[in-house]
Amino acid sequence: MIALDHIAGDQELVRKTVTDYLRRVIYHRLKDVNELYRIVFGTGCVDLLPLDKQKKLPEAIQYRHLCVHRNGHDNDNKPLDVFTKAYVAEITELMTDFVQAIEKKVRELDVTDDDIVL
Numbered sequence: 001m002i003a004l005d006h007i008a009g010d011q012e013l014v015r016k017t018v019t020d021y022l023r024r025v026i027y028h029r030l031k032d033v034n035e036l037y038r039i040v041f042g043t044g045c046v047d048l049l050p051l052d053k054q055k056k057l058p059e060a061i062q063y064r065h066l067c068v069h070r071n072g073h074d075n076d077n078k079p080l081d082v083f084t085k086a087y088v089a090e091i092t093e094l095m096t097d098f099v100q101a102i103e104k105k106v107r108e109l110d111v112t113d114d115d116i117v118l
Contacts, residue, residue, distance in 0.1 A: 002014075002017065028061045028064070028065075030046055030057065030058060030061065033045060034046045034047070037102075041105050041109070043105070045098070045101075045102055048098075048101035048102060048104075048105060049094075049097060049098060049101060053094055053097060053098075056090075056091075056094055057094065057098070060091045060094065060095075063080065063082055063083075066080060067080070067083065
């Protein structure tokens with residue numbers, strides 16, 4: 001909790017606090033990130049995708065985790081065979097659609113570079 005007198009004494013405090021928080025967010029934790037988007041946009045980022053693609057996203061994140069942290073093996077140390085050329089193309093399309101849906105939502109809010117404080 002930040003006291004009001006601290007905020008009044010440091011005009012950059014809120015920006016710094018929010019920026020620090022957002023830098024610590026683990027963006028592949030969809031539940032948390034979806035709620036952040038819901039607060040800002042009025043809808044979760046995952047909700048911007050069609051239902052069939054919403055269901056694929058957590059699975060893709062789990063496979064990514066297994067690929068990166070378990071060298072492409074599942075929890076029983078069995079090699080994953082999901083990473084075919086077709087699967088990679090499908091997930092590339094999914095992520096492209098995801099980013100484009102978020103960008104569209106940002107444009108709808110009419111956010112300009114002057115509105116973004118880093």
